[in-house]
Amino acid sequence: MRADEGAHVGGNGDGGNPADAPTGDLRLLDRISGAALLEVYDLTISSGGRREGRAHGPGLVERAVVTEGSMLLGSADEPVELRVGDSIRYPAHRSHVYAALGGPARAVLLVEYTRRAP
Numbered sequence: 001m002r003a004d005e006g007a008h009v010g011g012n013g014d015g016g017n018p019a020d021a022p023t024g025d026l027r028l029l030d031r032i033s034g035a036a037l038l039e040v041y042d043l044t045i046s047s048g049g050r051r052e053g054r055a056h057g058p059g060l061v062e063r064a065v066v067t068e069g070s071m072l073l074g075s076a077d078e079p080v081e082l083r084v085g086d087s088i089r090y091p092a093h094r095s096h097v098y099a100a101l102g103g104p105a106r107a108v109l110l111v112e113y114t115r116r117a118p
Contacts, residue, residue: 024049024100026109041109045071045100052076053096059114060092069105073098082107 024045032038065087076095
């Protein structure tokens with residue numbers, strides 16, 4: 001996929017137009033299915049920007065790898081400061097946060113939906 005392709009979820013998690021979101025952008029890069037459905041996103045956060053993620057359903061896990069800058073990521077009650085090359089995995093059935101620290105930041109975000117047996 002080219003850098004200018006992919007569905008934009010919106011800058012504030014509201015599904016809106018990313019151009020209207022001054023805090024950053026979230027762009028779907030891929031969906032991988034198998035034992036679980038895996039969505040791959042390109043996450044950008046503007047300098048000083050912060051996104052609040054709502055709690056998702058049970059069994060959902062998020063992973064992120066920071067590719068630019070520094071970020072505060074993870075469960076809202078226990079976020080972790082990460083730098084380029086650092087990664088994190090956290091359950092997304094709780095509220096979570098994505099925030100840029102000291103400048104703009106970027107990460108690859110993976111969202112894993114566990115498949116339930118029929």
